[in-house]
Amino acid sequence: DHVLSDVVRQRHQWFGAGKYLKSWTCNGESELVLETSSPFYPLLQELTYIRPLRFASPSAFAEGFGSDPDLHNSCESGDFGSKWDKLEDDVKCMGLSAPIGTGAFKFVSRNVAEDGSDDEVVFAGNEDYWGQKPGIETLTAVQYGSVEEVEAALMSGDLDMAMGIGPLNAKQVQELKFRHSDMFDVRHSDVIQHSLVVFNGNKAPMNDIAIRRAVIHAIDKATFLEEQFAGLEEPVTQLLPMSAPYCNVDLSPKWGYDLEKAELICNQGTLEANESTSLDGGAVAGIVIAAIAGVALIGLLAKMIQRERAGKPMFAASKTEIS
Numbered sequence: 001d002h003v004l005s006d007v008v009r010q011r012h013q014w015f016g017a018g019k020y021l022k023s024w025t026c027n028g029e030s031e032l033v034l035e036t037s038s039p040f041y042p043l044l045q046e047l048t049y050i051r052p053l054r055f056a057s058p059s060a061f062a063e064g065f066g067s068d069p070d071l072h073n074s075c076e077s078g079d080f081g082s083k084w085d086k087l088e089d090d091v092k093c094m095g096l097s098a099p100i101g102t103g104a105f106k107f108v109s110r111n112v113a114e115d116g117s118d119d120e121v122v123f124a125g126n127e128d129y130w131g132q133k134p135g136i137e138t139l140t141a142v143q144y145g146s147v148e149e150v151e152a153a154l155m156s157g158d159l160d161m162a163m164g165i166g167p168l169n170a171k172q173v174q175e176l177k178f179r180h181s182d183m184f185d186v187r188h189s190d191v192i193q194h195s196l197v198v199f200n201g202n203k204a205p206m207n208d209i210a211i212r213r214a215v216i217h218a219i220d221k222a223t224f225l226e227e228q229f230a231g232l233e234e235p236v237t238q239l240l241p242m243s244a245p246y247c248n249v250d251l252s253p254k255w256g257y258d259l260e261k262a263e264l265i266c267n268q269g270t271l272e273a274n275e276s277t278s279l280d281g282g283a284v285a286g287i288v289i290a291a292i293a294g295v296a297l298i299g300l301l302a303k304m305i306q307r308e309r310a311g312k313p314m315f316a317a318s319k320t321e322i323s
Contacts, residue, residue: 003074070090235256
């Protein structure tokens with residue numbers, strides 16, 4: 001009712017389920033009945049997304065079970081983003097009073113740091129969980145200041161587990177896997193997402209597909225991944241991983257590392273620019289240099305990816321809307 005209210009659902013236009021869901025009701029038999037306006041095959045897949053839909057206890061809402069979606073919405077004030085700030089003129093965001101949901105663990109306590117982030121959060125196993133009961137009585141999530149501190153805590157036994165590459169960098173993961181296998185069991189999931197550097201194809205010079213190809217051919221991804229990620233990552237040639245629904249297709253052509261081809265494309269671009277008013281020779285020459293120097297971006301790209309995964313993006317979202 002809150003996320004898909006007439007006002008708030010405007011914020012989630014990317015969410016197909018929100019567009020097609022017509023009604024949602026409880027039938028009195030502990031079943032939630034969803035009705036769509038027309039057949040929508042990805043419905044169940046989209047309900048597994050981490051956002052925007054959540055299950056929360058009525059007691060967590062500002063006015064309990066009777067909370068009005070417009071007057072007491074569970075949204076957080078200021079969270080809509082600059083493009084949708086106007087929505088708060090028509091809805092009052094009051095958030096949730098506590099994280100009371102339907103998961104396998106129950107919230108117990110938290111310690112908040114000076115910057116507002118959580119230093120430590122404690123959860124207890126939910127004995128009333130509807131699924132398989134958790135085998136862990138108490139689960140404590142701890143924030144560390146650096147990947148080195150995480151590694152030290154693991155080695156000392158103060159920390160039982162680290163999940164994902166965020167808490168540790170790839171070289172540390174490989175080190176624990178191959179040099180400390182007597183102490184740690186390192187497991188890898190299937191690929192669930194790709195790390196991408198995105199070109200703005202709507203602005204020059206990247207609106208020229210030849211320039212985009214030249215830059216891609218000029219970057220040695222295999223060496224980059226071996227040196228910066230200890231071979232833990234693999235080069236990719238498509239937007240979504242093979243494990244994503246309907247994406248297990250081997251696409252072609254593949255624009256791999258080929259410095260000679262990058263130079264050839266750029267040289268061809270220089271010749272064409274000399275006969276065109278769209279880009280002068282100097283501009284294309286600059287693009288040639290930028291494309292060939294793409295390998296020099298390796299250190300920056302590695303740092304960007306590692307910080308994103310650690311939840312500390314190098315480029316924070318701006319409140320200013322850019323047209």
